[in-house]
Amino acid sequence: MIGRLVSLSGVAKRYPTGTLAVQGIDLDIGQGDFLALLGPSGCGKSTLLRMIARLAAATEGRIDWPAGPPRPGDIGFVFQEPTLMPWATALANVALPLELAGLPRREAAARAAEALARVELAGFETAHPRALSGGMRMRVSIARALVTRPRLLLLDEPFAALDEITRHRLNNDLLALWEAERFTVVFVTHSVFESVYLARRILVMAPRPGRVHAEFAVEAPAPRGEAFRTSAGYAAQCREVSRALAAAMGEAA
Amino acid sequence: MTGRDRGLRILAPLAIGLLVLLGWEALVRLRGIPPYVLPGPVAIAEALVRDWGPLSASLLVTLKITALALLIAASLGLLLAVLFAQSPVLELSLFPYAVILQVTPIVAIAPLIIIWVDDVTLSLLICAWIVAFFPILSNTTVGLNSTDHNLLDLFRLYGAGRWQVLWRLRLPTAMPYFLAGLRISGGLALIGAIVAEFVAGTGGNASGLAYRILEAGFQLQIPRMFAALVLISAAGIGIFLALSLLSHLLLRRWHESAMAGGDRR
Numbered sequence: 466m467i468g469r470l471v472s473l474s475g476v477a478k479r480y481p482t483g484t485l486a487v488q489g490i491d492l493d494i495g496q497g498d499f500l501a502l503l504g505p506s507g508c509g510k511s512t513l514l515r516m517i518a519r520l521a522a523a524t525e526g527r528i529d530w531p532a533g534p535p536r537p538g539d540i541g542f543v544f545q546e547p548t549l550m551p552w553a554t555a556l557a558n559v560a561l562p563l564e565l566a567g568l569p570r571r572e573a574a575a576r577a578a579e580a581l582a583r584v585e586l587a588g589f590e591t592a593h594p595r596a597l598s599g600g601m602r603m604r605v606s607i608a609r610a611l612v613t614r615p616r617l618l619l620l621d622e623p624f625a626a627l628d629e630i631t632r633h634r635l636n637n638d639l640l641a642l643w644e645a646e647r648f649t650v651v652f653v654t655h656s657v658f659e660s661v662y663l664a665r666r667i668l669v670m671a672p673r674p675g676r677v678h679a680e681f682a683v684e685a686p687a688p689r690g691e692a693f694r695t696s697a698g699y700a701a702q703c704r705e706v707s708r709a710l711a712a713a714m715g716e717a718a
Numbered sequence: 719m720t721g722r723d724r725g726l727r728i729l730a731p732l733a734i735g736l737l738v739l740l741g742w743e744a745l746v747r748l749r750g751i752p753p754y755v756l757p758g759p760v761a762i763a764e765a766l767v768r769d770w771g772p773l774s775a776s777l778l779v780t781l782k783i784t785a786l787a788l789l790i791a792a793s794l795g796l797l798l799a800v801l802f803a804q805s806p807v808l809e810l811s812l813f814p815y816a817v818i819l820q821v822t823p824i825v826a827i828a829p830l831i832i833i834w835v836d837d838v839t840l841s842l843l844i845c846a847w848i849v850a851f852f853p854i855l856s857n858t859t860v861g862l863n864s865t866d867h868n869l870l871d872l873f874r875l876y877g878a879g880r881w882q883v884l885w886r887l888r889l890p891t892a893m894p895y896f897l898a899g900l901r902i903s904g905g906l907a908l909i910g911a912i913v914a915e916f917v918a919g920t921g922g923n924a925s926g927l928a929y930r931i932l933e934a935g936f937q938l939q940i941p942r943m944f945a946a947l948v949l950i951s952a953a954g955i956g957i958f959l960a961l962s963l964l965s966h967l968l969l970r971r972w973h974e975s976a977m978a979g980g981d982r983r
Contacts, residue, residue: 515871518875519875520871520874520875536877537875537876537877538876540875542871542872542875544868544871544872546868548866548868548869548872550869550886550887550890551972551973552890552893552971552972552973553890561872561876561886562876565873565876565877565878565882565886566876566877593971593972594972595972595974613876
C-alpha cells in the first residue's frame with residue numbers, strides 16, 4: 466500500500482426514517498487497492514459506497530481524503546444498471562463527464578473514443594444504448610467511469626444482472642484494466658466467487674445495521690486469470706469467505 | 719410486421735370506409751331522402767368542389783388559429799413545466815390553477831372571452847390555447863420529474879450545474895412526454911378553435927370553418943355544411959399525422975414508443 470486514498474472512521478448513516486443503514490465503519494482504502502465489499506442485501510454496502518462517492522452524507526464519523534479532497538472526475542461510479550442516457554450515442558455517453566467538466570467537444574470525443582477502445586467497443590461509437598447488448602452497455606458504463614482517469618473507481622454490483630459468461634469476461638477485462646492502470650477500486654458485490662476472484666481485500670459485512678464483520682486478504686498469483694478461477698487456492702478462499710459470510714448473516718438473525 | 723400486414727392495415731379500413739360511403743349513398747338514393755335532411759357522399763363532394771373557394775379560405779383561417787394556439791401552448795407549456803421542475807414551490811402554487819383552467823368547459827367561458835377581447839382572432843386564439851395548454855404542461859412536468867435518479871447522481875458526481883442537468887438530462891428525458899402531450903394538444907387546439915368560432919359565429923363575426931357550418935345551416939345548404947365538417951375532420955387527421963411524424967423522427971433512434979414498425983437495429 467503506497468498511501469491512503471480514503472479513510473473512514475466511525476462512519477454511520479441513519480436515514481430520516483430512523484433506519485440505521487451502517488454503523489461504526491472504520492476503513493482505510495489504500496492507493497491502488499482493489500477492495501470488495503461483500504454482504505447480503507440490505508447490509509448497507511451501497512450506502513457505504515454512496516457515502517464514499519459523496520452522493521450521501523454520513524450522519525456520524527468522518528470520511529477523509531488525506532491527499533486532498535476529490536475533484537469532479539476523481540471518482541468514477543458504475544451503477545448496478547448501465548445507467549446510460551438512451552438518447553445519446555455510446556460515444557456521447559462516455560464523453561459526458563468530460564463535457565460537464567468543460568472540455569472542448571472535440572477533445573472530449575477523442576478521449577471518449579479512446580476509452581471505448583479500452584473496453585473493446587471500438588466501432589460502436591455511434592450506436593445508441595438500445596442497440597447494444599447488456600454486457601456492451603455495461604462496458605460503455607465502465608468506459609464512462611474511466612474516461613476522466615479517476616483516482617477511485619466505485620462499482621455497485623455492476624455485473625449482477627448479466628449472464629455468467631458475460632460476467633466472467635467483464636471480470637477479466639476489469640482486472641486487466643486495473644493491472645494496467647492501477648486506479649483504486651471499491652467493488653460492491655453479493656457474490657463470494659466474484660469477490661475472491663477480483664479483490665485484493667474483502668470486507669465481509671453483516672446486516673442490520675450494516676457493519677464490518679470480517680476482513681480477508683486474497684492470496685493469488687498475478688496477474689489473475691481463468692487458471693486462478695479453477696485453482697485449489699481459489700476454492701479454499703471461497704470456502705473461507707463463505708463461512709464468514711454465513712456467520713455474518715447468522716449473527717444478524 | 720410483414721409487408722402483407724402493412725398492406726392490410728391500410729386496405730382494411732379503406733375498404734370499410736368505401737362500403738359505408740356506398741351504403742350511405744344507396745340509402746339516400748333508394749329512400750329518396752332530401753339533401754336538406756341527409757345529403758349523400760356524392761352531393762357532399764359536389765358541394766366541396768363547388769364551394770372550394772370560401773371553404774378553403776375558412777379552412778386556412780381555422781388552421782392558422784389552431785397552429786398558432788398550439789405553438790404558444792407548446793412554448794408556454796414547456797417553459798412553465800421547466801419553471802415547475804426548477805421550483806417545487808412554484809409548481810405547488812400554480813399547478814391547481816392550470817387544472818382549473820383545464821376542467822372549466824371552454825364552451826362556457828368562450829362567450830366571456832369573446833366579449834372581453836375586442837379582437838376576434840385574438841379571442842379565438844385564447845380559447846384554442848386554453849384547451850391545448852394543459853396536456854403539454856402536465857405531460858412535460860411529469861417527464862421532467864421522471865429523470866433516472868442514478869443519472870441525476872452521476873451528474874452530481876461530475877459537478878454538473880443546474881443548467882447542465884436541465885439541458886443535458888431533464889429535457890431529453892421529458893422529450894417523449896412533451897411530444898405525447900403535443901399530439902393530444904394538436905387535436906384539442908383544433909376543437910378549441912372550432913368551439914370558439916361557433917360562439918363567435920353566432921354573433922356573426924368570424925370566418926373560420928365553424929362559421930361556414932353555421933352559415934350553411936341557416937341557409938339550409940346541408941351538403942355544404944357536411945363539406946365543412948369533412949374539412950374539419952381532415953384537418954384534425956392531418957394535424958395528428960404531422961405531429962406523429964414529428965415525434966417519430968425525433969425519437970426513432972432511442973425511444974421505445976417510436977420503435978414499433980420493425981425498424982429495430
